[in-house]
Amino acid sequence: MVRVNGLEIVYDRVGEGPPVVFLHGAGEDARVWRTQCDVLSDEFTAVAWDEPGAGRSADVPESFGLVDYARCLAEVVDSLRLGPAHIAGLSWGGTLALEFYRRHPDLVRTLILADSYAGWKGSLPPEEVRARVEGARQMLDAPRGEFDPTLPGLFAGEPPAAYVPLLDAMAAVVRPEAMRKQLALMAETDQRDLLPTVSVPTLLLWGEQDVRSPLAVARQFQDAIPHAELVVIPGAGHLSNLERPEEFNRAVRAFCHAHS
Numbered sequence: 001m002v003r004v005n006g007l008e009i010v011y012d013r014v015g016e017g018p019p020v021v022f023l024h025g026a027g028e029d030a031r032v033w034r035t036q037c038d039v040l041s042d043e044f045t046a047v048a049w050d051e052p053g054a055g056r057s058a059d060v061p062e063s064f065g066l067v068d069y070a071r072c073l074a075e076v077v078d079s080l081r082l083g084p085a086h087i088a089g090l091s092w093g094g095t096l097a098l099e100f101y102r103r104h105p106d107l108v109r110t111l112i113l114a115d116s117y118a119g120w121k122g123s124l125p126p127e128e129v130r131a132r133v134e135g136a137r138q139m140l141d142a143p144r145g146e147f148d149p150t151l152p153g154l155f156a157g158e159p160p161a162a163y164v165p166l167l168d169a170m171a172a173v174v175r176p177e178a179m180r181k182q183l184a185l186m187a188e189t190d191q192r193d194l195l196p197t198v199s200v201p202t203l204l205l206w207g208e209q210d211v212r213s214p215l216a217v218a219r220q221f222q223d224a225i226p227h228a229e230l231v232v233i234p235g236a237g238h239l240s241n242l243e244r245p246e247e248f249n250r251a252v253r254a255f256c257h258a259h260s
Contacts, residue, residue: 015041053178119189
């Protein structure tokens with residue numbers, strides 16, 4: 001645990017070696033990375049945090065912005081005492097990874113952006129952003145007993161049976177106000193100005209059948225980020241780390257090996 005301006009931020013750490021820090025998506029927590037941490041801890045220090053408002057960490061303050069999430073993440077990376085880290089973000093976690101790079105480039109060894117966005121505003125057509133904002137409003141305004149934080153289009157097919165209990169457990173503890181904050185920031189964020197300035201090695205890891213962040217978004221990243229490497233995972237949707245974990249882990253391991 002680290003404490004940042006009075007907020008307790010909890011993270012999991014396992015293994016020894018170069019640090020790989022995993023950032024979860026909206027409506028998730030550190031547990032979504034359990035398979036990656038278990039597998040990669042044989043050669044790396046694998047870290048997965050509960051961001052403010054998620055899992056075991058403190059509630060997210062109302063005034064929080066991307067810069068505040070990045071500041072909390074900097075304290076986590078600093079606390080490892082291992083120098084710059086491989087920063088891997090999925091979906092909203094990738095948007096946060098980019099903002100972390102903007103604010104704290106000295107703490108970033110590489111970027112791994114999985115099925116992500118330069119913010120919704122920076123990656124999606126305006127009409128799609130408006131539709132998502134309206135869908136989020138309806139979801140978040142539902143009575144607590146009817147609140148379902150599961151976003152549509154997360155998998156190419158049915159959720160993998162082995163992960164259904166995990167998905168249900170994470171959904172059961174989602175805090176609506178934290179998710180409201182995450183999705184509002186996604187809707188208003190446009191990081192296209194940042195992408196051409198990225199100078200660390202960058203891996204784009206994408207599910208071939210992702211409908212939430214389609215391959216067209218990955219191509220935008222590839223065109224904008226100098227020397228970015230794109231790996232497409234066949235048969236995977238938005239949560240490619242759960243739907244095709246072996247392929248996902250293999251790509252992360254090879255990339256981190258090449259740049260450690």
